[in-house]
Structure formats: structure tokens, C-alpha cells
Amino acid sequence: MAVTVAYIPRRAAQFATTLCLALLACSCLVPPKAAARHGGASAKAEQGPRAFVHTPAELVKRAVLGYNLGNSLDAPPGETAWGNPMVTPELMEAVAEAGFGLVRIPVTWTHHMGPAPKYVIQRRWLKRVAEVVGYARAAGLYAVINVHHDGADGSTGTQWLTLKDAAGNTTESNNTSVKQRFVTVWAQIAKHFRSFGEELLFESMNEIHDGYGAADPRHMTFINELNQAFVEVVRSSGGNNAKRCLVVPGYNTNIDHSIAGFELPSDPTVGRLMLSIHYYDPYLFTLMGEKHTWGRASPGRDDWGQEDFVVAQFDKLKAHYVDQGVPVLLGEYGATHQDGFEDYQRYYLEYVTKAAVDRGILPVLWDNGGRGSGADQFGLVDRNTGNVLYPEIMDALRRAATSSYSLGQIALPKPSE
Numbered sequence: 001m002a003v004t005v006a007y008i009p010r011r012a013a014q015f016a017t018t019l020c021l022a023l024l025a026c027s028c029l030v031p032p033k034a035a036a037r038h039g040g041a042s043a044k045a046e047q048g049p050r051a052f053v054h055t056p057a058e059l060v061k062r063a064v065l066g067y068n069l070g071n072s073l074d075a076p077p078g079e080t081a082w083g084n085p086m087v088t089p090e091l092m093e094a095v096a097e098a099g100f101g102l103v104r105i106p107v108t109w110t111h112h113m114g115p116a117p118k119y120v121i122q123r124r125w126l127k128r129v130a131e132v133v134g135y136a137r138a139a140g141l142y143a144v145i146n147v148h149h150d151g152a153d154g155s156t157g158t159q160w161l162t163l164k165d166a167a168g169n170t171t172e173s174n175n176t177s178v179k180q181r182f183v184t185v186w187a188q189i190a191k192h193f194r195s196f197g198e199e200l201l202f203e204s205m206n207e208i209h210d211g212y213g214a215a216d217p218r219h220m221t222f223i224n225e226l227n228q229a230f231v232e233v234v235r236s237s238g239g240n241n242a243k244r245c246l247v248v249p250g251y252n253t254n255i256d257h258s259i260a261g262f263e264l265p266s267d268p269t270v271g272r273l274m275l276s277i278h279y280y281d282p283y284l285f286t287l288m289g290e291k292h293t294w295g296r297a298s299p300g301r302d303d304w305g306q307e308d309f310v311v312a313q314f315d316k317l318k319a320h321y322v323d324q325g326v327p328v329l330l331g332e333y334g335a336t337h338q339d340g341f342e343d344y345q346r347y348y349l350e351y352v353t354k355a356a357v358d359r360g361i362l363p364v365l366w367d368n369g370g371r372g373s374g375a376d377q378f379g380l381v382d383r384n385t386g387n388v389l390y391p392e393i394m395d396a397l398r399r400a401a402t403s404s405y406s407l408g409q410i411a412l413p414k415p416s417e
Contacts, residue, residue: 048197049196050199052243056272056273057325059142059201064101065100065102065398066100067100067104068103068104072369073087082368084369085383085384089135090386091386093139095381095386096141102362104146105132106146107129107147108150109147110160113185117184118184119184119185121185133145133193141199142198144200144202144203145193145203146206147189150185152208152209153206153207163216170216182229182230183229186204186234196240198244198245200244201246201274202247204226204248206253208226208251212252215251220257223251227248230248230265231266231273245272245274247329247331248275258275264326273326274326274329275329281313284302285335286335286348287336287375289377295307314356314359317361327362329362330356333356333365333366336370336378343413349393349400350396350400353365354400357400357401365397
């Protein structure tokens with residue numbers, strides 16, 4: 001689009017710039033993702049912080065569809081350590097052009113901070129994260145940053161945000177130590193980003209858990225305590241953080257665990273919190289690629305986690321949270337790519353996206369840059385070229401997020417050859 005602007009007369013370009021700025025001033029007329037489509041003029045207008053004029057529920061409607069920048073800033077050894085290139089402004093523009101209105105930017109901080117007790121985060125790392133957030137803002141996207149693989153996910157040498165101590169015990173001593181470090185880290189993040197506007201959301205943590213079985217009630221309570229500490233440290237950090245939208249998860253970002261044990265933090269700023277949930281059911285299909293098909297018309301499918309399960313789970317979220325004034329961010333979901341079974345991937349993603357959007361939940365697709373076939377291959381946007389790798393899937397996501405039709409009208413997958 002910037003090339004097109006370069007070929008029009010200067011006076012026309014000045015008029016176009018004025019018009020774009022006027023439209024951006026009336027944020028109700030131009031959705032966030034549109035900024036990247038108006039060329040250089042409006043992209044420059046997006047460089048500054050946006051005013052806080054929308055509620056979290058309105059942000060959900062404006063963002064429409066979200067994208068995860070996975071395996072980049074969250075790669076513990078460094079941004080390119082897990083095979084993805086450095087993030088560029090062009091990539092964020094490509095994400096916006098594809099139809100996404102929000103980018104979740106997972107960030108791992110452990111290897112970029114000093115020792116206890118201050119845990120000073122390297123300034124160059126804070127600046128790099130801020131630079132990537134700036135790319136998203138310039139592309140017209142909302143952005144979410146968090147504390148990611150620092151949490152309990154089995155990353156030896158990286159995780160410190162844990163529910164048990166090194167000996168495998170749940171103790172008050174460990175809770176105290178973890179909370180102190182958590183608050184110290186978030187105090188630095190909040191201070192560095194306090195001048196950013198409505199375009200930036202903070203998410204307290206990722207999938208903190210102690211295995212995938214029944215949750216220890218003590219652990220669910222501790223997650224609530226961490227979320228409360230997060231809200232308090234952010235709100236007290238000054239600048240725009242008093243108004244910022246904050247995202248908090250339940251235990252392991254699991255729907256049933258959240259309904260059973262999540263408590264919304266007390267917040268001096270009323271109505272600025274969102275719940276974070278992840279959804280990868282059934283995982284043998286979505287994550288592992290051991291099951292190749294999904295849905296009522298599919299042979300060899302799992303015997304659970306099918307269409308009726310999606311509807312039931314998302315209906316719970318709507319009843320317990322959305323209808324009670326607590327917006328929900330479906331912060332991660334996806335289905336790994338499997339050669340020859342692309343239409344089952346399309347059907348699953350269209351169904352889950354549509355079910356979420358119909359219930360007022362913002363779906364944020366997991367993309368980790370993976371371009372192979374099998375387990376954990378979640379790439380949709382090429383990190384080098386910005387091209388959409390699977391246009392039919394992207395079309396399905398946009399259709400599900402923006403068009404009016406029923407779940408029953410989604411085209412069933414074509415049988416694989």
C-alpha cells in the first residue's frame with residue numbers, strides 16, 4: 001500500500017494523510033487492523049499511544065480475531081533460537097493484512113534478568129520487546145505481552161514461576177519466594193511500558209500448572225493470589241497502567257479448572273479485567289497429530305472433544321463470564337498441520353473460531369512458525385515472507401470471525417485421499 005501512495009501527487013498524498021488521520025481520530029469508524037491497509041500515512045499516525053476509549057468487551061469486538069507470535073520472544077535462549085527469524089515490522093503488517101486485529105506476544109524473561117533479589121531485566125531486552133510491540137501498534141494491531149516460559153511448563157533452567165519447590169513440595173516458603181520474584185519482574189515490565197496506550201494489554205502469566213490431572217486446591221488458590229499481586233503492582237506503577245486492560249488466567253488456563261477455582265482479582269479500576277483461557281481439545285488431534293481427523297463426519301476420530309464438547313465448553317464460558325461482564329480471551333487454540341488432512345484442520349479451526357465468536361469470546365490462534373507436518377506444526381503466516389501458508393484456512397478463520405451463519409452450516413471436511 002505504501003508503494004501506491006508514493007505514485008500519487010504530493011497534494012493528493014497530503015489530502016490522503018489528512019483523511020486517514022481524521023478517520024483514526026474517530027476510532028469507531030476504523031477498526032485497528034485497518035491502519036495497516038491505509039499506507040504509510042496512517043501507519044505513522046499509529047506510532048503514538050492510543051487513548052483509552054474502549055472497554056475490554058469493546059476491544060474484543062474491535063479486534064475480531066487474534067494471532068500468537070509464538071516461539072519468538074518466548075524462546076528462552078533468544079528470539080531466533082527456536083528457528084524463527086527476527087520479528088520485523090513487515091511481519092506485523094502481514095498479520096494485520098491477513099485479517100487479525102490483535103497479536104499476543106509471548107515473552108520469556110528468565111535469561112534476560114540478573115540475580116536475586118532485584119532480578120534486574122536487561123534494558124536491551126525491554127527495548128526489544130517494546131520495539132516489537134511498536135511494530136504491532138504501527139500495523140494497527142492490539143498487542144498482549146506476558147510472562148511465558150518462566151512459568152511451570154518443564155523448561156529446565158528457565159522456569160521459576162512454579163507451584164512446588166525443587167523437592168516437589170507445595171510450601172509457603174516457595175509461594176513467598178515465587179510471588180516476590182513475580183512482583184519484582186512485573187514492576188519492571190509495568191514501569192517500562194506505562195506510557196503505551198490502549199493498544200497494549202498485559203497478561204499476568206501463561207499455563208501455570210502441576211500436571212494435567214486434578215488440580216490441587218492450594219495451587220488454584222495460589223494462582224488467584226498471583227493474579228491479585230499482578231493487578232496491584234501494575235495499577236500502582238503509574239502512567240497509563242491505571243487504565244490498562246489486564247488479562248488473568250485460571251489454573252492452567254483450563255476452562256473447567258477456572259470455573260471451579262478462579263477468582264476475579266479485586267481491581268481499583270473497575271471493568272478493566274479479562275479472563276484468559278486456552279483450548280486444545282482433543283489434544284491427540286490438535287497438538288500431537290496422532291489422530292488425523294476430527295468431527296462428526298470423520299472416521300477414526302477421538303471419542304470426545306467433538307462438536308458438542310466445543311459448544312458445551314464455550315457455553316460455560318459465556319454463562320459464567322461473558323454474560324457476567326467478564327470478557328474472555330481464548331488466548332491459545334489451534335490444530336497442527338497434517339499433510340493430506342488440511343480440510344479437517346480447516347473444519348476444526350472454523351468450528352472452534354465460530355463457536356467462540358458467537359459467544360463473545362476473542363479467539364487468538366496459536367502460530368509457532370512450524371511449517372512441517374505432524375506434532376506442533378502450527379505455522380499459518382510465513383515468518384520470512386509474510387505470506388499466508390494455507391489460504392483456505394485463513395479464509396475460514398476470517399469467515400468464522402466476521403460472517404453470520406450457524407455452526408451447522410460449516411462445510412464438513414472432504415475425505416482425505
